[in-house]
Amino acid sequence: MGSLGLALSSMAAARPTPSLASFPSVPLSNNKYSASLHSSDSLETSRASFCLEISCHRRLPAELRWKMSAATRSGPVVAVAKPEPLKIIISGAPASGKGTQCELIKKKYGLVHIAAGDLLRAEIAAATENGKRAKEYMEKGMLVPDEIVVTMVKERLLQPDAQENGWLLDGYPRSLSQATALEDLGIRPDLFILLDVSEGILIERVVGRRLDPLTGKIYHLKYSPPENDEIAARLIQRFDDTEEKVKLRLKTHHQNVEAVLSIYKDVMLKVNGDAPIEDVFAEIDKALSSILEKKSKTDSSSMAAGMTH
Ligand code: AP5
Numbered sequence: 054m055g056s057l058g059l060a061l062s063s064m065a066a067a068r069p070t071p072s073l074a075s076f077p078s079v080p081l082s083n084n085k086y087s088a089s090l091h092s093s094d095s096l097e098t099s100r101a102s103f104c105l106e107i108s109c110h111r112r113l114p115a116e117l118r119w120k121m122s123a124a125t126r127s128g129p130v131v132a133v134a135k136p137e138p139l140k141i142i143i144s145g146a147p148a149s150g151k152g153t154q155c156e157l158i159k160k161k162y163g164l165v166h167i168a169a170g171d172l173l174r175a176e177i178a179a180a181t182e183n184g185k186r187a188k189e190y191m192e193k194g195m196l197v198p199d200e201i202v203v204t205m206v207k208e209r210l211l212q213p214d215a216q217e218n219g220w221l222l223d224g225y226p227r228s229l230s231q232a233t234a235l236e237d238l239g240i241r242p243d244l245f246i247l248l249d250v251s252e253g254i255l256i257e258r259v260v261g262r263r264l265d266p267l268t269g270k271i272y273h274l275k276y277s278p279p280e281n282d283e284i285a286a287r288l289i290q291r292f293d294d295t296e297e298k299v300k301l302r303l304k305t306h307h308q309n310v311e312a313v314l315s316i317y318k319d320v321m322l323k324v325n326g327d328a329p330i331e332d333v334f335a336e337i338d339k340a341l342s343s344i345l346e347k348k349s350k351t352d353s354s355s356m357a358a359g360m361t362h
Contacts, residue, residue: 107311136348138219139164139341140241142226144313145248147302148258150333152225152271157334158221162341167213168223173197191293194301195318196227196309203234210240229312236316243344245317246337248326250279252303259299263288277330 092161138160145150155166173191176184183205187197196202206225209215222242226232235241250258266289272279280287293302314321324336 055293069279080122097157104239133145136345138217139344139348140220140222140243140339142222142244142317143246143248143309144227145326146250146252146255146298148255148262148307148312149248149250150258150330154246154334154337155221155223155331156271157330158337158341159339162219162221162345163210164221165208166221166223167206167215167225169202169206169225169227170223172209173202175207176201192298194293194298194303194305196305198228199228203231207234208232225259226313226316227306228309228315232316242317242320243348244340245321246340247314247321247323248333249323250326254327255303256296256299259294260296262294263290266269290324 059348141158141164143155143158145151152168156167158164159166173184173187177188177191183201187201190197202225206222210220210222226235256269258273258276261276263272263274263279264270265272265279265284265287267287272284272288273279279288322337322340324333326333
């Protein structure tokens, strides 16, 4: 089920506050779509604002989304549509900082973080058949076979929270076949972020990485140490975070990375991942803000065009 929120602002300058009942109902209901009008109790004296929630059982066609208009007795109505949510892929070698940046992106942009490695570790923790098979590959630093990973990621991506809030795909696709599987589903990101980190730094990051099992927060003994002794005491290390295993993971990464990059050349942002965490995020943040701005401009002009027809 999809949903679209429209904010309707009615300017009633210098007139008494209109009551909700004085607004005509907006004819937006048929067998596919239904609408409900909510108003806040605290209407200001010169301005009323309402929120129109439209629920639909199928995805609203773009044409209908922009052609919806409404009028009130007290003045013109401005309809503001939410821009399409962001769809982002983040990629890079093992320990290049993908998970760290995802935490910051998620916090600021509210995207749903989908990490292939985390989904696999959840299968391992649940001792499923897929988890048992996946662990054999992960211990050798190899890619887990597509028949496990592709469906797992696809199902997560298509869940309503990711569709409505946007998604941040971490560590997927990692091979040409995985990228092709996304393309075949018509799933394409707005931006493909590549964290570029020198090899010596990667090994140091892997070996010093620790995880807080309670909060999921990623630490590094040198670069992001735990805030206090209590947290330090409960930190754990991932089973594949040894120097020996990271070398195997790096080898797998090098064998596949070019083929994946070739699919996303036109939407790629290469970031210097050797830089401090905040600097890496600043660059990503700038790119994401600019995409969102473009999306809302495109959406507004489509809406204006739709309303004049
Ligand atoms: P996965 O869990 O995805 O591991 P990875 O790609 O090796 O990446 P990491 O999680 O190790 O690192 P990261 O880039 O998130 O870095 P982080 O932010 O933690 O995959 C594990 C395995 O699962 C794979 O080997 C494979 O077997 C399997 N798998 C996963 N996806 C698959 C797929 N699509 N297909 C098939 N198999 C798949 O940072 C690392 C450390 O550095 C931290 O301690 C952090 O604090 C520190 N740090 C981060 N940024 C900075 C910075 N800028 N400066 C200083 N320190 C930093």
